[in-house]
Amino acid sequence: MNAAKVRQAIAFFILAVATLMVVVPILLTIFYIVKNGIGAVSWEFITAAPRNGMKEGGIFPVIVGTIVLVIGTMLFSLPLGVLSAIYLVEYAKDNFFTRLVKLSVVNLSGIPSIVYGLFGFTLFVLLLNLGTSILAGSLTLAIMSLPVIITATKEALESVPFSFREISLSLGATRWQTIRYCVLPYAIPGILTGAVLSLSRAAGETAPILFTVAAFYLPRLPRSVFDQVMALPYHLYVISTQVPNMPRKLSFATGFVLITLVFLMNLVSIILRAHYRKKKQW
Amino acid sequence: MPRRISEQIIELCIKLSGLLVIIFVFLIFLFLLKDSLSLFSQYSVGEFLFGEKWLPISEPPKFGIIPLLLGSIYVTAGAIVICVPLGVAAAMFIAEVAPRSAKHILKSLVEILASIPSIVLGFIGIVWLGPFLRNTLGLATGMCGLTGSLLLAFMALPTIISICEDALVSVPRTYKEAAFGLGATHWQTLWRIILPSASSGIIAAVMLGIGRVIGETMVVMMVTGNAPVVPKSLLEPLRTLTATIAGEMGETVSGSEHYFALFAVGMVLFIITFIINFVADICLRRAKK
Numbered sequence: 001m002n003a004a005k006v007r008q009a010i011a012f013f014i015l016a017v018a019t020l021m022v023v024v025p026i027l028l029t030i031f032y033i034v035k036n037g038i039g040a041v042s043w044e045f046i047t048a049a050p051r052n053g054m055k056e057g058g059i060f061p062v063i064v065g066t067i068v069l070v071i072g073t074m075l076f077s078l079p080l081g082v083l084s085a086i087y088l089v090e091y092a093k094d095n096f097f098t099r100l101v102k103l104s105v106v107n108l109s110g111i112p113s114i115v116y117g118l119f120g121f122t123l124f125v126l127l128l129n130l131g132t133s134i135l136a137g138s139l140t141l142a143i144m145s146l147p148v149i150i151t152a153t154k155e156a157l158e159s160v161p162f163s164f165r166e167i168s169l170s171l172g173a174t175r176w177q178t179i180r181y182c183v184l185p186y187a188i189p190g191i192l193t194g195a196v197l198s199l200s201r202a203a204g205e206t207a208p209i210l211f212t213v214a215a216f217y218l219p220r221l222p223r224s225v226f227d228q229v230m231a232l233p234y235h236l237y238v239i240s241t242q243v244p245n246m247p248r249k250l251s252f253a254t255g256f257v258l259i260t261l262v263f264l265m266n267l268v269s270i271i272l273r274a275h276y277r278k279k280k281q282w
Numbered sequence: 283m284p285r286r287i288s289e290q291i292i293e294l295c296i297k298l299s300g301l302l303v304i305i306f307v308f309l310i311f312l313f314l315l316k317d318s319l320s321l322f323s324q325y326s327v328g329e330f331l332f333g334e335k336w337l338p339i340s341e342p343p344k345f346g347i348i349p350l351l352l353g354s355i356y357v358t359a360g361a362i363v364i365c366v367p368l369g370v371a372a373a374m375f376i377a378e379v380a381p382r383s384a385k386h387i388l389k390s391l392v393e394i395l396a397s398i399p400s401i402v403l404g405f406i407g408i409v410w411l412g413p414f415l416r417n418t419l420g421l422a423t424g425m426c427g428l429t430g431s432l433l434l435a436f437m438a439l440p441t442i443i444s445i446c447e448d449a450l451v452s453v454p455r456t457y458k459e460a461a462f463g464l465g466a467t468h469w470q471t472l473w474r475i476i477l478p479s480a481s482s483g484i485i486a487a488v489m490l491g492i493g494r495v496i497g498e499t500m501v502v503m504m505v506t507g508n509a510p511v512v513p514k515s516l517l518e519p520l521r522t523l524t525a526t527i528a529g530e531m532g533e534t535v536s537g538s539e540h541y542f543a544l545f546a547v548g549m550v551l552f553i554i555t556f557i558i559n560f561v562a563d564i565c566l567r568r569a570k571k
Contacts, residue, residue: 008469012379018371019380022439023388026395029406083299091296101300103563104307110490110559111310111552112497114524118531118548119310122317126536143306150303176289197397204399207499207524211531233401233500240405241504248409255402266397270390 037256065229072138081149109147137213152194189276317545360431369442396440404504449483
C-alpha cells in the first residue's frame with residue numbers, strides 16, 4: 001500500500017469512529033429510558049389520574065393534555081402553513097413582499113422556543129384575554145410549528161412536475177383548479193409527512209407552553225378550550241425538578257411514554273413517506 | 283358565477299396566509315420591543331447591556347445581562363467545539379464512505395435523535411450525566427456548564443449532520459470524477475475537493491447548530507445549575523439567557539420592572555438568533571448555486 005492509501009485508511013477510520021461517537025449515545029439514550037421506564041408503565045399508569053401530589057397513580061390527564069394540544073396546534077398550523085406555502089410556490093412573484101415572506105419563515109424557524117412562550121403569553125394570554133388555556137397554548141405552538149410545515153409543503157409542491165400545471169392550464173383550468181386538482185393531490189403525502197413531523201416536535205416542546213397553558217397539577221380532564229391542561233414534557237420537568245422525594249421510577253415512565261408518543265408520530269410520517277415514494281410515477 | 287367567487291375567496295385566503303406569516307414575525311418583534319422599551323424608561327440601557335450583576339429581587343434590583351450572556355456564550359461555545367467536528371465527520375462518513383445500506387440506518391438514527399424531546403435529555407442530564415461528570419471529574423456539582431454543553435452538542439448534531447450531508451451530496455458528481463480521473467484517492471477527493479466545494483453549506487449547518495444551541499431552554503435550565511453569576515469556567519454552575527426567562531417569568535408580576543427585564547432578555551435572544559439565521563440563510567442560498 002502506498003502512503004496515500006494508508007492516509008485514506010486512517011482518515012476513514014477516524015470518520016467511522018466519529019460516526020460511532022454520534023450513533024452509540026443515541027442508542028444508549030433510548031435504551032436507558034426504555035430500560036428504566038418500561039417497568040413502571042402499567043395499565044393503571046396510562047389510564048389513571050395522578051394521586052398524592054403526583055407521587056402515585058397514573059398520568060392519563062397528562063397524556064390527554066398533550067394530545068389535545070397537538071390537535072389544537074394542528075387545527076391552526078396546518079391550514080395556515082399549507083396556504084402560505086401554496087402562496088410561496090404557486091402565486092408569489094419575485095418581489096419585495098415575497099422576499100419578506102421567505103425571510104419571515106427563515107426567521108420564525110430560528111426564534112428560540114422560550115421567546116415564543118413570551119410572545120404567546122403577551123398576545124394570547126394577556127392581550128386577547130384567553131388566559132392560560134388550551135387555546136393560548138395551541139396557538140403559540142402553532143406559530144412555532146409554522147416554518148416546518150411551510151418548508152415541507154413548499155418542497156412537496158415544488159416536487160410536482162411543472163408540466164402538470166402547464167397541461168392543466170392549457171386545457172382551460174383556472175389557477176386554483178390547477179392547484180386543487182393537479183398539484184395538491186400529488187403533494188399531500190409530502191405535506192402530511194412534514195405536518196406530522198412538526199406536530200411531534202410540538203408534542204415534545206416545553207418552553208412555549210410554560211406560561212401559556214401548562215398546569216402544574218390538575219388531575220382531571222379538560223372541559224373546554226379555556227381550561228389549563230397538564231402536558232407530558234412539562235410534567236416530566238415538574239416531577240424531575242420541582243417535586244421533592246419524587247420516585248424516579250415515575251419520571252422514567254413519563255419520559256418513556258413521551259418518547260413513545262413522539263416516535264409513534266414519527267413512524268407515521270416515515271410510513272407516509274415510504275408509501276409516497278412507492279406510488280410516485282414520474 | 284359562484285365558482286369564480288369561491289375561487290377568489292380561496293385565493294384571498296392564500297395571500298392573507300402569506301401576509302400573516304410576516305405579521306407574526308413583526309408582532310413578536312413589536313411585543314418584545316414594547317416591553318423592552320418599558321424597562322429602558324426606568325432602567326438604563328447601558329447598565330442592562332454592560333452590568334455584571336443580575337439581581338432581580340434585591341433592593342434596588344440589578345438587571346445586568348453580562349452574566350447571562352456569558353453563560354449562554356460559554357455553554358454554546360462548549361457545545362459547538364464538541365458537535366461541529368463530530369457532526370461534520372459523521373456527515374462525511376454518511377455521505378461518502380458508508381455503504382448504501384448503512385447509510386439509511388445511520389440517517390434514520392440521526393432522525394430519531396432529532397425527535398427526542400429536549401426535556402428527556404435534560405432529565406438524563408439530571409439523573410445520569412450530571413452525577414457521572416461530578417464523580418469522574420471530581421467537581422463540586424454535576425449541574426454545571428459542561429453538562430449543558432455536552433447535552434446541547436448532542437441535540438445540535440442532527441441539525442449539523444443533515445445539513446452538512448445535504449451539502450456534501452449536492453457537490454456535482456463531475457468534480458469527483460475529475461479528481462478520480464487525475465489519480466486522487468477517495469479520501470484526497472473528499473478532503474481537498476468535495477469538502478471545500480460544500481463549505482457554504484457546512485458553514486450554514488454550523489450557524490443553524492449555534493442557533494439551535496443558543497435558543498435551547500429546558501436542558502440548560504435543568505442541568506447548568508442556575509447560578510446567574512459571571513462564569514469563570516464551564517465546570518461551574520451558570521445560567522443562560524433562555525433559562526433566565528423560563529425560570530423567572532413565573533415569579534414576576536406582570537408589568538413590573540423585572541417582568542420587562544425578562545422581555546429585554548428575550549429581545550437580545552431574538553436579535554442574536556435573527557442574525558445567525560440570516561447569515562445561515564445566505565450561506566444556504568450560496569450553497570444551492
